[in-house]
Amino acid sequence: MANTLRKEVLLLYKNLLFLGREYPKGADYFRARLKCAFIKNKDVTDPSEIKTLVNRGEFVIKELEALYFLRKYRAMKKRYYEDGQ
Numbered sequence: 001m002a003n004t005l006r007k008e009v010l011l012l013y014k015n016l017l018f019l020g021r022e023y024p025k026g027a028d029y030f031r032a033r034l035k036c037a038f039i040k041n042k043d044v045t046d047p048s049e050i051k052t053l054v055n056r057g058e059f060v061i062k063e064l065e066a067l068y069f070l071r072k073y074r075a076m077k078k079r080y081y082e083d084g085q
Contacts, residue, residue, distance in 0.1 A: 005050050012057045013038060019064045024071075 013034070020030035041053055 002047075005047060005054075008054050009038075009050065012054055012061075015061055016057065016064075019061060019068075022068060023064075024067075 016034055017031065020034060021027050023030040044050055044053065
């Protein structure tokens with residue numbers, strides 16, 4: 001049981017690191033905040049609480065993806081509509 005949760009947490013960390021490369025404030029800022037968040041919760045041993053934290057991390061992944069898609073949409077819109085429509 002603990003081994004599968006460990007794999008989930010490691011996969012979550014890797015996915016967040018990958019997504020953090022394009023963070024608007026910089027990859028170093030994102031990496032530092034991510035590391036602090038994971039270190040803060042390193043002593044959690046309850047499986048249900050770990051699953052809750054993993055779900056929160058997955059929510060953050062979805063929010064980051066939405067942020068990146070919005071940024072790409074705005075860039076495309078600027079290219080085609082220069083008068084601010």
